[in-house]
Amino acid sequence: MPENTRSPLALAALATVAIRGLDVIATRPPRQPGTDFDVVGVMDAERRRWIVRAPRTAAAGAALEGEVALLEVLGREVDGGALRFQVPRPGGFAPLPEGGRAMVYRELPGTPVQVGSLQPGPGLAARLGRALASVHELDPGLVADAGLPTYDAESYRQRRLTEVDEAARTGHVPAGLLRRWEHALENVALWRFGATPVHGDLAAEHVLVEDGDVAAILDWSEARVADPADDLSWLFAEAGDEALESILEAYALARTESTDDHLGDRALLAGELALARWLMHGVRARDGQIIDDAIAMLGQLEVDLAGATPIGHVEPVVEPVGAAEDYAEVYVEDDPDGADDPTTDGVRDQRASTGGATQSIPGDDSDTAELRAAELRADELRVPDYQRRAVPRGHDDTPTVQLPPQSPEEN
Numbered sequence: 001m002p003e004n005t006r007s008p009l010a011l012a013a014l015a016t017v018a019i020r021g022l023d024v025i026a027t028r029p030p031r032q033p034g035t036d037f038d039v040v041g042v043m044d045a046e047r048r049r050w051i052v053r054a055p056r057t058a059a060a061g062a063a064l065e066g067e068v069a070l071l072e073v074l075g076r077e078v079d080g081g082a083l084r085f086q087v088p089r090p091g092g093f094a095p096l097p098e099g100g101r102a103m104v105y106r107e108l109p110g111t112p113v114q115v116g117s118l119q120p121g122p123g124l125a126a127r128l129g130r131a132l133a134s135v136h137e138l139d140p141g142l143v144a145d146a147g148l149p150t151y152d153a154e155s156y157r158q159r160r161l162t163e164v165d166e167a168a169r170t171g172h173v174p175a176g177l178l179r180r181w182e183h184a185l186e187n188v189a190l191w192r193f194g195a196t197p198v199h200g201d202l203a204a205e206h207v208l209v210e211d212g213d214v215a216a217i218l219d220w221s222e223a224r225v226a227d228p229a230d231d232l233s234w235l236f237a238e239a240g241d242e243a244l245e246s247i248l249e250a251y252a253l254a255r256t257e258s259t260d261d262h263l264g265d266r267a268l269l270a271g272e273l274a275l276a277r278w279l280m281h282g283v284r285a286r287d288g289q290i291i292d293d294a295i296a297m298l299g300q301l302e303v304d305l306a307g308a309t310p311i312g313h314v315e316p317v318v319e320p321v322g323a324a325e326d327y328a329e330v331y332v333e334d335d336p337d338g339a340d341d342p343t344t345d346g347v348r349d350q351r352a353s354t355g356g357a358t359q360s361i362p363g364d365d366s367d368t369a370e371l372r373a374a375e376l377r378a379d380e381l382r383v384p385d386y387q388r389r390a391v392p393r394g395h396d397d398t399p400t401v402q403l404p405p406q407s408p409e410e411n
Contacts, residue, residue, distance in 0.1 A: 005038060005056060006038045006054055008027040008028075008029070008040045009027065011038060011039075011040040011042075011052040011054060011102070012024045012027050012040065012042050012052070014052055014054060014094040014102045014104070015042050015050055015052045015092075015094070017094040017095075018091070018092030018093050018094040018102065018103075018104040019050075019091055019092040019104055020092075022044050022050075023044050023045040024042045024043070024044055025043055025044065025045050026043040027040055027041065027042050027043075028040070028041045028042075028043075029041070035056075035281065035285075035290075036055065036056055036057065036059075036060035036063070036221070037053045037054060037055055037056060037060060037064075037221075038052075038053070038056060039052065039053050039054075040052050041107060048106065050091070050104055050105065050106060050107060051088070051104070051105055051106075051107050052102060052103075052104050053102060053103050053104075053105075054096065054102035054103075055096075055100055055102075058099070058100070060221070061096075061099065061100030061101075063221040063222070064100070064101075064103060064221055065100075065147075066146060066147050066148045066221070066223070067219075067220045067221040067223065068090055068103060069146035069147060069148075070142075070143065070146040070148060070220055070223055071087055071088055071089065071090060071220060072146075073142045073143075073145070074087045074220070075087060075089055077138060077142075082134060082138065083131075083134050083135070083138075084130075084131065084134065084214075085213075085214045085215060085216050085217055086109075086215060086216040086217075087216065087217060087218075087220070088103075088105040088106075088108065088216075088218060088220075089105055089106065090103050090104070090105050091104050091105050091106060092104045108208060108215065108216035108218070109208065109210050109215050109216070110208025110209050110210040110215035110216055111208060111209060111210070112204045112205045112206075112207065112208060112209075113128065113204050113207045113208070113209045113214075114204070115234070115235060115238040115239050116238055116239070116240065118239055118240065118243035118247075119243060120240075120242035120243050120245060120246040121246055122246075123212060124209060124212050124213065124214075125239075125243045125244075125246040125247050126246050126247070126249070126250035127212070127213050127214055127250070128207070128214055128235075128247055128250075129246065129247040129248060129249070129250030129251035129252075129254065130250050130251065130253075130254045131207075131214040131217070132202075132232065132247075132251055133250070133252075133254035133255050134254065135196075135197060135198065135199060135217075135231065136196040136197065136198065136228045136231070136255065137196070137254070137255065137256060138196070138197045139197075140195065140196065140197055140225045142197065143197045143223060143224065143225050144225060146223075148223055148224050148225070149224040149225070149226070150195075150224065150225040150226075151195055151225060151226045151227075152195050153191050153192060153194075153195060153227070154191065156191075156195065156226050156227050157185060157188070157191040160185055160269075160273065161182075161185050163273065163276060163277065163280070164178065164181050164182065164185065164273070164276060166280055167276035167277075167279055167280055170279065170280075170283060172279060172291070172294070172295050172298065173276060173279070173298055174298060174299065176302050176305070176306075177272070177298060177301060177302050177305070180272075180305065180308075180310060180311065181269065181272065181273065181276075183310055183311070184265070184269050184310070184311040184312055185269075187312050189262070189312070190262040190265050190266060190269075190311070190312045191262075191266070192262070193227060193228065193229070193260050193262075193263070194228075194257050194260075195225050195226055195227065195228075196225065196226075196228045196257075197223065197224075197225055198223065198224060198225070198226050198227065198228060198230050198231050199217065199220060199222070199223055199231050200220075200222030200223050200224055200226070200230060200231070201219060201221070201222035202217075202230075202231050202234055203234055204234070204238070205218075206218045206219050227266055227270070228260075228263065229260075229263050229264075229266035229267040229269075229270055230267075230270050232247075232248075232251075232263065232264075232267040233267045233268070233270035233271035233274070234271065235247055235267075236264065236267045236268055236271060237271045248264075262312060265311050265312040268311055269311050272301065275294060275297050275298050275301060276294075276298075278290065278293070278294045278297070279291065279294035279295070279298065282294055
């Protein structure tokens with residue numbers, strides 16, 4: 001069990017200590033109870049609403065101190081326009097008997113985003129993508145200066161490997177999941193990214209929306225410089241395919257970094273590894289209920305992923321039969337006299353573009369017949385888009401590449 005828990009009335013009393021003259025007249029439960037913090041909402045005599053957050057453990061207390069330092073920096077970024085949503089602004093602090101302190105801040109407007117209800121297009125989905133991109137565009141030095149953890153791509157991959165090893169030692173992680181995760185973590189091609197500032201613990205209750213826009217992002221105690229995919233994992237798990245496409249498109253357009261081909265793969269992995277971290281939270285807290293909950297979810301995840309494509313797997317590209325260059329070479333050899341003829345050059349170009357040779361037409365050996373044959377051949381060929389990929393989400397086992405059946409002409 002957590003080391004310390006406090007009732008709403010005890011938290012309200014902390015608010016009156018943190019802010020001199022505050023007259024609390026009502027309390028209400030928080031939107032989403034946390035596991036590391038006791039949180040409550042209070043209303044004062046002037047009808048203003050406040051949030052009280054008190055750490056339950058020493059580790060949570062240390063995280064709160066880092067968050068307080070970061071919130072000061074983020075507040076300046078909001079005021080300067082780099083961030084177009086609000087963040088908590090600490091209004092006061094109250095010391096705790098066991099050490100550390102509780103933070104009190106004004107409640108921010110908005111309601112938790114309903115990810116499953118997001119619609120594709122330029123509305124809230126796109127604005128959410130741009131909001132996340134603005135966080136990842138911040139200077140990493142701002143986070144480092146606040147004393148929060150900083151990782152590069154390789155050190156973060158090693159951190160993830162350590163997390164998997166720790167979870168494996170409990171004996172509660174199915175072998176199939178361990179193989180899947182280890183395969184993704186050992187594929188270094190997936191882990192070539194530029195580390196950015198990340199929130200680190202995004203979920204629907206931490207993102208408040210109002211009037212069709214992102215109004216505020218809360219609870220920055222897990223912020224760090226790390227993998228930007230971490231802040232997208234919840235969206236891959238909960239958003240519809242078309243809405244996710246809108247989020248990712250707006251996100252990519254708002255980033256100055258080059259395209260990260262494996263951002264989605266790592267986001268998918270991060271969502272799965274969240275269950276392993278939940279298990280380890282229960283183990284460290286010696287909370288049997290959390291452990292049982294994590295074991296059940298891990299078992300269901302293994303069932304859901306049965307037969308799924310490995311994370312980061314890409315089907316090999318199948319080349320069409322007969323490369324265009326081969327046809328061009330054969331044509332030049334068969335018709336050396338026409339090599340410099342602009343008319344025959346046009347036929348050669350059409351052959352190269354269609355991947356096939358011209359067909360002879362009985363009784364007509366003119367250049368026009370050659371061109372007609374090349375055009376007919378071009379109409380017959382339908383080269384599939386071998387690079388088409390489905391947008392991964394959740395635990396979907398849809399192959400990343402779909403190849404249409406070959407026509408007889410392609411065999």
